[in-house]
Structures are given as structure tokens and as C-alpha cells.
Amino acid sequence: METIVLSVVVPMYNEEAVVPALVARLRPVLDGLGVPYEVVAVDDGSADRTAALLLQHGRAWPELRLLKLRRNSGHQAALTAGLHRSRGDWVVSIDADLQDPPETIAEMLALARERHLDVVYGVRADRSTDTPFKRYTAGAYYRLMRRLIGGDVPAQAGDFRLLSREAVDVLKVLPERTPVYRLLVPSLGFTSGSVPYVREQRAAGETKYPLRKMVALAWDSAADFSAAPLRIATWLGALTFLACLALTAFGIVVWANGTVIPGWTSLFLAVLLLAAVQLICYELGDVTPPR
Template sequence: MYNEEAVIPALVARLRLVLDSLGVPYEFVAVDDGSIDATAAVLDRLRASWPELRVIRLRRNSGHQAALTAGLHRAAGTWIVSIDADLQDPPEAIAEMLRLAEAENLDVVYGVRRDRSTDTRFKRHTAALYYRLMRRVVGAGLRPHAGDFRLVRREVVNVLRRMPERVPVYRLLIPSLGFPSGVIHYARERRAAGQTKYPLRKMVRLAWDSTADFTAAPLRLATWLGSAALLACLISMAFALSEWARGSTVPGWSSLFLAVLLFAAVQLICLGLLGEYVARIHRTLQNRPMFHVEYDTVDTSTDRAPSATRH
């Protein structure tokens, strides 16, 4: 959750009904990703009437995948379901996920969106392109249009906790592990309240993290760009020499200027791609935590208890 005070009442009304009807012990782990609105206060009030509600608040906004990591690493259940707070993914599908996993002895059940008509045309097309590209990177195990709404067994979480990923992209990382999996299909709903927390900037960042974490193809692209630039340079030199031999050259600086500009741009692109990978190595060596927990309502080791007055 990040600044989701408007959607929490609708989320709790639907989610609690689903979880209570399962007939099994459960906990609802709400990860507050450093919200600056009244999200923390609303959650704290709800805990008085819902003992299964557990709140983990991060000290600052650390990002969607970091907040998801905090929830996965601290959840205590045999089965763990991750779901966003905006109600675009229906909580009612959780019961179907659990039945499928137990009936077929699966470790992962993905929620796959069969209908994305509530998304904009731009988002539908870019999402389709993203999944096509990522299937080429990860393989056929990646389910198209499966986001972060999924059910996983405890053993899967234990494996994820041992992995050294600094910027995990779980929609790619979990399929790459090869655990037995299944899918349930659902229609993606409109956001119940509030504003989207995933603008274009974050979608582009997710696409880049997905690419850089799972393939060295951008580095190979830099190699191909350099090779193409070298070939173009050799062709240009041969053409210039032939024109000079024929005596038909026209003095000027335009062609030289454009050539220098082209090759300088290629070099900068290659340096930028190399720099991105070096930066990831640097972050890995620093070994800084992805997130800092301000408090966990069932963990006495955190710094302090939650306050209903803190927004």
C-alpha cells in the first residue's frame, strides 16, 4: 500500500469476507510503503476489530517490488498470496487459487488477466509488448499478463529469500525457478478508489529492471551497434576515397560533422549500457538493504510500536 487511505475500506470489506470464508487460520499482512497520507492511521484503527490484520510500515517509500519483498519475507503462512490494494485484482479469486494448488499439488498459482478492457489502449499494447519480450528472455514458463497477483507455497518463498537479487522482479523471477504451477483467469477491474501508483516512469523502470536482471542482451546490443558503426565508417571511407580519385569531391564540413556526431552517439549509448550494469554491480557490493522496517505489529524487535496519530 502506498497512499491508499481511500481504497482501504473497500479492500477490507471484500478481502475479510473471502479470508473468513476459507475456514483456515490466516493473517493479512498490509505493507505500508512509507505512505504520507492517513494509510497508517486507518490500518491501525482496523486492527482493533480485525485481529488477523498485521501491519508492516516501511520508513520511506521503497518501491513496489521492495514492499512486496518485505511482505514475502515476513509472512508466516504455509501459503502466501500477494495482491495490490487497488482491487483491480479480485480477492474472491484467492479461494480458487488455494483449491487449485491443493487439488493439483502445485507450488505456484498465477492470476492471469483475460480481460484488460479497463486499462488504457496504450497500457494494453505496452503490456503485450513487455510480455512478448520477457518470454524470449525467461522462456515459455512466463505466463502472459500474469502480474504480481499470485499464490506461492512456503518452499518457494524460502528459495526466494536465499537468492541474492538486489532488484527482484517477481513476475519473472518466480517463473524462472521452475516450480510446478497453474493459472486462474480473471477480468481486471477498475481501480476502486484513489490514483494509480504506477505511472509511465515506473513502468519503464520495471521493463528495464526486468531486462537487465535476466539478460545481458543490452551489452550485446552495444557490441552490435559498435560493429555497425565500424562497418558504416569503412563504407564511408571507401566511398570518399573513390570520389576523391574521380575528383568530384566538394569541400565542406557537413559530412564530417554528421559522421562524428553519429559515432559519438553510438559510443555514448554503449558507455551508458555498460554504466547501468556497473552500477548494479556496485549496488550489489554495497549490500544495502532494499527497505527499512519502521514497525511490524507482531514483531517486538522493531524500533517502536505504531501510532494511530502518525500519518
């Protein structure tokens, strides 16, 4: 069986409008590399004809494989499925919308081979084609992640990257339930480099990353890679405990004045104190160190 040198993983969700353009642009690039390759297109439970079009193009392009998820599971889950099914010595992940130019793949592979790198990031040197809102929120996300996690997070590096087989094998055995690869990959400490590129306009269709998904990504990033949420819970617990002390005095006063029904004071204070203790113990009981 022929050894596959390069795998290209492409998560897709309702991308029927962009599939023809993706195939027309990606295939010449990969054919021009002169190495055995495969394309793992992951259909993330699309409700349109994305899967049907991929199967149609696959008849004329044998290197194109379709991996179809039963339901929409999210971009990172689709990317995980593609990485786990990839077979190449090197694995590139790229979105289907062609904002990340496929032509950069050749440069990424050449850099990895020349410098013996395990990771090569595609870094957006120019995002002028994005809306001002998109540029602002993306910048805010990376600033927040570097503040919470540290300076290892490459600025303006999304999910367009090249990984060695060794790096992919490490990712496959990690216990992450909701991996955020733009943070997880840098945290592993593999040798890395970067290739700058100009971010292009979406080839067709609409963005699959609205504000709701961007907020969810930021939350997953903070929850998985930082102790900040736990610290917030601890401070809330401490503030609640201090409030309980003040309310204890209030409860005793109203009890002494006989203005409440029997049992109200004890129940009132017990609920408040238990809530405060639970928040504090949630932090103390979590022994998993932050990344």
C-alpha cells in the same frame, strides 16, 4: 502457537481512499476459508493516512498486520518485504486497488492443494476495464519479455499469485537486488497452474503505476533476465571501434596538414579507442550467464 495456513501480502502506497473498501471485501473472503490466516499490509512510505487507517482497522481485525517502510522503495521492494515477513504455509500477493478480485484467492488455494502446486498465477482473462493504453503497453511488455527471455513467462499474469512456503523460502535466499517477481518466479521451475479472472476497475484513488514506472519495470526486467543490454553494449563497442578506424585516418590527415595543436590527435584517438574497448570488455568480462 497456531500454525498460519495462509498469508496475504498487500503492498500499498498512498492508498487511504481504498483501504476501507479493501478491508470490507478481503476480510469476509479470508474468514470464509476456515483456516488460520494473516494479512501483511506493507505501507511503502505513504505520505497520506494509509498506515493510520490500517492501524485503526487492525484493532478490530487481529489478523491484519502492518509493516511500514521508512521511505517509498517501490512496489517490488514492498512486495519483497511482505514475503520475507510472511509466516503462512501459502502466501498470496495482491494489490490493494481491488482490480484483482480477492474472491479468487479461495480458488487459487484450492487448486494448489488439490494438484500439489507450488505456484498458482492469477491470469487476467478480461482487461476491458483497463484503458486502451494500459492494455497495449501491458501486451507489449509481455511480448518483449517472451522474446528476450523465452516462453516461460505467463501472459497477462502480474503480481497476483499464490506461492507455497517452499517457493517463498527459495525467493528469500536469492541475491536479486531489484527482483521482478513476474519473471523471477517462472524462472525457478516450480510446478504451477493458473486461475483466470476478470480484471475489475480500481476501487478508489489513482493508479500508482504511471508510464515512468512501467518503463522502469521493463528496463529492470530486461537487465536482470536477459543478456540483451550486454549485447547492445558489445555492438556499440564494435561500431565505435570501426568509427575509430575511420577517424584515425582523419586524425592523421589533419595532423600531417598541421591544422591542429600538438597533442590533439593522440588524445582524440586514445579517448575513442578506450571507449570502444571498454564497451566490448564490459560484455566479455561479465561471466554471469543469462537466466
